[in-house]
Amino acid sequence: MLKDFFAKKKKYATIPSEKVKQDVPEGLMSKCPGCKSILYTKELKKNLYVCQSCQYHYPMNSKERIDSLLDTGTFTEFDKDMISANPLGFPGYLDKLESDRKKTNINEAVVTGEGTISGFPAVIAVMDSRFRMGSMGSVVGEKITRAIEQAAQKKMPFLIFTASGGARMQEGVLSLMQMAKTSVALRRLSDEGQLFISIMTHPTTGGVSASFASVGDYNFAEPGALIGFAGRRIIEQTIRQELPEDFQTSEFLLKHGQLDSVVPRPEMKSTLTKVLKIHHEGRR
Known part of the structure; x- marks a missing residue:
């Protein structure tokens, strides 16, 4: 009887053949x-x-992000052909850049341009973590700065979606300089009375989190995003304390007053539309 029981079970415990696996696209x-x-x-x-x-x-790449937010056919890209040099002669750096260009079909870790969101014009920058983990080198800083200057000149709001591992080590102090350069450009944008919305996505770390990502008129983030400067282990070793489980998540930052809102992605366009509408009507 026991033998029959196992025999019946065996009939159902089948493993898909390699051919069946290969038939799944x-x-x-x-x-x-x-x-x-x-x-x-x-x-x-x-x-x-x-x-x-x-x-x-x-994670979303820059094209997917832009397509999900901007009105169809309204996006015009800025500085598309700008590429990085190798100012420090870092071994293999140019080869890695070329490899990322082929893999991602973009020339740097940020895409900038202008378009409309529900009919409201805006300048937008979208960082792409597929390219050198979204790290900020000279070209990334320059493209963001130029986009901010375009927003100031055209009297448009500026939006940025951040996704970055921080400053790009292969460019040394030149990459760190972009923190100050972008922050100065944002101050000038503010002096012109223009809106700046920062949306932090996973991950936003290092020099990016310590500069332009954190100084928006509105600071938003996607759920579960890692946001912080130094790594968790480094902080724990420095202060000799165990950090909370949700430390450096967007929810933790919201709880401690460092974000205005955590916005789920399906609600992002409607949320940005509301803010842009309020800003537009307030300037009439």
Whole structure:
């Protein structure tokens, strides 16, 4: 009897053959890093790369971000062909840049331009973590500064979506200088009475978090984003204390008054539209 029981079970405990596995098209399904659910990639894309089970926010590249926010056909890119040099002669740096250009189809870790969001004009910068982990070198700082200057000149709001590992080590002090340069440009934008909205996405760290990412008139963030300057382990070793589990998350920063709001991605466009509308009507 016991033998028969196991025999029946065996009928159902089948493992898919290699042929069956090969018949599933590559990229059809995605596994959520948050809850491990298996999702249809097509449905995930429709939901702006947010898991419907646990609300985990997948990274978005610059094109996906721009397409999800700006009105169709309104985006005009700035400084598309600007590329980095190798001012310090860092070994292999130019090869890595060229590799990232081919892989991502963009020339640097930030895309800038102008367009409209629900009919409201704005200058936008979107950092892309696929390119050198979104690190800030001379070109990234220059492109952001020029975009801010365009916003000031055209009397438009400026929005930036940050995603960065910090300053780019291959460019040394030249990358650190971009912290001051972008911050000065933002002060001039403020003096012109123009709006600046900073939206921090996962991750926003190092020199980016310590400069332009944190000085918006509105500071927003996506849920679960890592936001901070130094790494968790370095801080714990320095202060010799264990940090809270949610330390350096967007929710932790909101709780401690460092953010104005944590905005889920499906609500981002409507939230930005409300802010832009208020700003537009207030300037009449």
